[in-house]
Amino acid sequence: MLMTSVASPVSLTATEGPGRPEPTAELNELYRGFERELLVPLWTEIGSLMPATPAPAAQPHAWRWQRLLALAERSGSLVPVGRGGERRAIALANPGLGGAPYATPTLWAAIQYLNPREDAPVHRHTQNAFRFVLEGEGVWTVVDGDPVAMRRGDFLLTPGWHFHGHHNQSDQPMAWLDGLDIPFAHQTDSGFFEFGPDQVEDRSSPSRSRAERLWAHPGLRPVSHSGPQPSSPIAAYRWEHTDAALDEQLALEDEGHPAVVEPGHAAVRFTNPTTGGDVMPTLRAEMHRLRGGATTRARREVGSAVWQVFDGDGSVHIGEHAYRLNRGDLFCVPSWAPLTLSADADLDLFRFSDSPIFEALHAYRTHTEGA
Ligand code: GTQ
Ligand code: FE2
Secondary structure, eight states: GGGGGTTOOOHHHHHHHHTTTOOOOHHHHHHHHHHHTTOOGGEEEEHHOOOOOOOOOOOEEEEEEEEHHHHHHHHHHOOOOOTOOOOOEOOOOOOTTTTTTSSSOOOOEEEEOOOOTEEEEEEEEOOOEEESSOOOEEEEEEEETTEEEOOOOOOEEEEETOOOEEEEEEESOOOOOOOEOOHHHHHHTTTOOOOOOOSSSSSOOOOOOOOHHHHHHHBBEEEEEEEOOOOOOOOOOEEEHHHHHHHHHHHHHHHOSSSSSSEEEEEEEOOTTTTSSSSSSOOOEEEEEEOOTTBBBEEEESEEEEEEEEESSSEEEEEEEEEETTTTTTTEEEEOOOOOEEEEEEEEEEEEEEEEHHHHHTTOEETTTTT
């Protein structure tokens, strides 16, 4: 998607090689002509334009939660939150993407920080968003007027074009992970944005949102709201349910029933109950649990992902890169890079990816070693 990486000016050396014409003065003049007319021949570009398998500019990288949090706290004392800047959010910038605030070519991942009693103003955008809470509580995110409590382990949705603002009702600061499809919208010039009120209007602090009361009952949907919706109407997926689902998969494995992805590896995907598909049109989200001592088979897939360690310790191999993992650490996985996870003690990981984009376009592929 970063077209600048392929459309560099034609040089004579780039034109030499098998299947290429002999360099001559006339050929050189032809290439000058292409440049003057803003034309690029396929034959000098095909290797980088159409590689045999995806060759991402994005690189694997890991960010340490403790370092992110220290800088977020510092931002909390130096940088106000308000209209214009909108959010005290600090994005992961992939080292292969030229300093852009992109964790991958399609995915935004940021730590957001709110001081005690602080408000982040209401706005809406077509970019799809979610929050994942590693630690803390006390903030309510108000989505289309519905206050949604944020607590450890919860996964909260702000689908595209829903008004949303956040406010911290407590005397403690709070930090969390934001995930959005900002880079995808930016690189495809498809985003729209609008301001709402400077403060959230409904300042109540219910423990369950109206969306959850209507939609978050296992296997049940309200008959009053029939038909598919583009994004899940469940505003918050609570940790107690995610935790229980993962626990039961491992317990069923112990009892000899098929339940897990592979030995010692339980996983659940957050879904849209009106379709059974992903929570939002561009974003997939999952929670994984590895038993202590378990190692996953190397797996590649089309599209990129960002992971965050929710609990436990372990390590990850992404292609040639390897990282130790501790609570809160984040890492990104470029398209088609083989990924292997290992758990020291039990390891819980949150993961999000852009897979729904490629599935919708029939461009999705995955490969697991030895499967
Ligand atoms: O909380 O509304 O990290 O609009 C980036 C853009 C958070 C938000 C981000 C956003 C938000
Ligand atoms: Fe937003």
